[in-house]
Amino acid sequence: MKHFWNSIFFKITLLFCAALLGFFALSYFFIKDKIEEDQHLNAIKYNQIVMMLNEIGQLGGGGDVVKKYLHDLGFVEVQESFREQLYEEDEIPQGFVGTIAKIRNTKNGIYILIQDNTESILYRDGTQGSYDRFYLITLAGILMLTFLYVLLLKALIPLNTLRSKIANINSMQVDYIRTKRNPKDEIELLANEFYKFSNKVKALNESRLLFLRSIMHELKTPITKGRITAEMVENPQQKDRLCSVFSRLNELISEFAKIEQLVSRMYTIKKSEFVLEDLIEQTRHMLLVDSTLPNPITLQSPYALIKADFELFAIAIKNMIDNAMKYGNDGKVCIYTQADGLCIENLGNPLKFGLDEYFKPYFRDSKKNIQGFGLGMYIIKNILDNQNFRLKYIHEEGKNIFIIKGCVVENFCDLKNRPAKPELTQSTL
Template identity: 40%
Template sequence: MIITSLRSKIRLVFSVTLILLGALFVYAIKYDSAKIEERNAAQERAISHYLYSYYLEHGKIDEAYLDAQNVSLITDKGRVIQIEHFFKQKGGEFKRYAVDTIHLKRIIIINNDRFKLILENKNKAKLPIKRVLIFSTVFLLIILLYLWIMRSLLPLSELKTKIQTFSQGNLDIECKSDKEDEIAEVANEFDHAVAMIRELLHSRQLFLRAIMHELKTPIAKGRLVSEMLNDEKNKARMHSIFERLNLLIDEFAKIEKITSKNFELNIKPYKMSDLLEASIDMLMIENPQRLISTNIIQDYNIEVDFELFTLVIKNVLDNGIKYSIDKHIHVVIQNNILEIINNAEALPEALENYFKPFHSSKKGLGLGIYIVKSILDIHQMKLHYKHEEGKNIFTLI
């Protein structure tokens, strides 16, 4: 398992630190216990040696010395028998000198040629309070340091949320910070970038709206003038031209909405054949049957935004006709896919290059496929392309 999260790495570092600290504390306690045990053993042997020497010199046991060493002489017969029985079971025979713990009490047996004593060492191992305090303080400091660092990373989570909101097209965010750390610097720079983008988008929207407004007026005047023509054929042709220009302006408005994500999808189920029919109507061509042949093998329903998705199909149809050798395309609906086929040379570049806005085009603005890609991304759909036997095949999935 690869740890990539910054928080996970920090948790891992502190966890390892605490584990090592705990292991060091356990080792220190065991070391202290061993040292105490070694010191007690040396003390008990010294007591045994002193009692033997003192007995040889005075012929008795120095009980005052035992009291001073916090060692008591066991004289109760019941306890003596019980202790002797314990040592015999454990060692097989009664030794000259033995030390063991019975019922949490340290018992010493001295059995030599002069006397036989059973003693109880009442000296208890002291709790290493100093060491415990030191380790507890270090442990607490590490915990507090961990909490402080994790709290310092909280603004990073807030910044991540703001960035995700921004990526969804919501520019009404603010992530300024009055702190002075690196996260605050990043947050302030990102807030400044968002403000700049917001201003640029606002300026672009005003610019596009101004252009579209200015174009609408001459188009409307042109349509009025075309109505005054006496030749019905020219009148219809001029009317179609101005309708086409008006439709292009509407498309520019949709492009502006799509790229700025300033719209709400109206997703509903539609038959693909109905979407295709509406898209052909949007082409505004006379007698579309002479340019487009359709073959509905198996119709199907699809949940899309009607206006946007018909714009997708219309742009693909328009490009298919425009670049076809015989100015004719064949549309097939089957197996939950829509295929648009034309007789044409293979695309000179990879399809992905045409997804860029204002891609070099001899017969248009280079926006058609860019619009298609943008709308399909919104619908989580894709456009596929292949060239087989002199035919370009575009597939909507």
């Protein structure tokens, strides 16, 4: 409904109605004033003529003189049927001799009634113009406004088509569109340029998908062969490690596909509730943490209830834990919840730059430092933004604390109502 009130078509229709109403009102009052002015002038004119006719009658002028005088002024005899009624209403008194002139106002106009002992004749001004031309001008103006309104709407109709095509591009549903050979106005020129652009977008999108699928295929082929070879290793410990590495490489390709879909706005967010313990278990698996070594992750709120897209959120938390372990002083990380925020904490020096700087792809603290956050923080930022979460950073008591706001539903979940761990899906392009 809000879109309808803000629509340019509604505004143009409203403007047309206002213009039409204004033109009609202007025409009505103009014609009304014109009629009233003419009636006033006619009343003065008729009074003067009647006075002159009565003077002629008093001076002995007969009916012929009066008729000639009226004829010279442009008056004509009225033949309408209502004149008989006027004759009956205005009978000459008995014994009156001569000619008498009277003014008669009727719904049909102003007339001069000439009477003598023998006859009564009704006259009207034959020079008085008609108002038909004003009505015709009003009608022509209304038709012109309507024509311009229809013409403008017809010119703007391509905007609806253009809007739907833009919406399709926004949802990545791009089809090849034929452009018009002879565009007639600026809107069609704009539509043509947009159609050319949309065709390029479709071509780029198809080439991107082909390129990514080719890379994934070429990567998965040696991984599969390596996995088969690893199964032939006789040493059980080495076999498990190799199989775990190849499985993780295969999972990384799936993660890469999910991230690519997320960045290109083709991924559908599927939020669900899960406990923090299941999330950290998944991130440990993704980080290939050696179970034989001391656990570097301390989880203080294992039964906190989280609501997010499990797979994407696990990728974000994995990157944050990896950064915390890699750049911390002791290689350890502590995870807990606080209100509606999930906190990831490690010992270390404060960040040298603002948090927004680290969200840039392949950001490094300095030119001499070959190590940096790579795409990790960039991926984290995209994942959190798409789920409407906010990332906050503070440094206190020698600790770096990253807080993801808005993801925690409860800080403790009753084990009886503990939700099941979400199932993982294989992502494909």
